[in-house]
Amino acid sequence: MRRALQIINYNDDTEELARYAKALGHPTRIEILKYLENQSCCFTGDLVEVFPLAQSTISQHLKELKDAGLIQGELKPPKIKYCINQENWTKAKLIFESFFKKHDYTTAYLPKT
């Protein structure tokens, strides 16, 4: 994405929240995660059968979820088993929680900036 002429340095929490949110910002990726939540894990091929999308497209969405840290792949030759990345999942959960909580309890909000 194009950056402002003057580079803006947001604090880490903001960047992290935006990164997770961006990864969740597509219905297909939400559905993939919901699928993973139910199955606990799955293979790329499973998703290709579930979604009317090309294999390369599914792979791309998985890559984005992986890059965001929300899922992780495990080699199970000849397939790859994808699972939710528990650690980051919890992290994301907490970041979203704290973000939304702030408005309820303003006094609990301690901004970094």
Add this chain to the structure above:
Amino acid sequence: MRRALQIINYNDDTEELARYAKALGHPTRIEILKYLENQSCCFTGDLVEVFPLAQSTISQHLKELKDAGLIQGELKPPKIKYCINQENWTKAKLIFESFFKKHDYTTAYLPKT
């Protein structure tokens, strides 16, 4: 965004979550919301002073937040007062909560599909 040749109809919850997440998927918009949380409300001009971005850029981000339903504008001539849209904010909060909760309590997950 380009759609698949075969149109995919995701369920409403998925679309809504993705819509909120997409709106949150940019650090500037996160910061705007944090600012709104602290100030409870603000004018566009306030933000233009806070962020090193052009007025048109700020306005565009506000539009996206408004389109997503997260904020609302109120005419306070000659300015426009922006506040968080309480109703949708709560809605978003709950949708995110339920999305992240699912993995903790699988049995509580009742998928529509």
Add this chain to the structure above:
DNA sequence: ATCCCTTATCGCAAATATACGATTGATTGT
């Protein structure tokens, strides 16, 4: 080494997103 299965990556096209400056539009006050 070769083949097979599975998934990732490449190359391309089209749509969206992000940013800016300039202009328009709306409203208040003179």
Add this chain to the structure above:
DNA sequence: ACAATCAATCGTATATTTGCGATAAGGGAT
């Protein structure tokens, strides 16, 4: 009616995203 103020929109440039088909890459089995 006119000017001033503030925010939205337009036009433009560039970057990113989304999707596809085709190809490459990795690993096991023959």
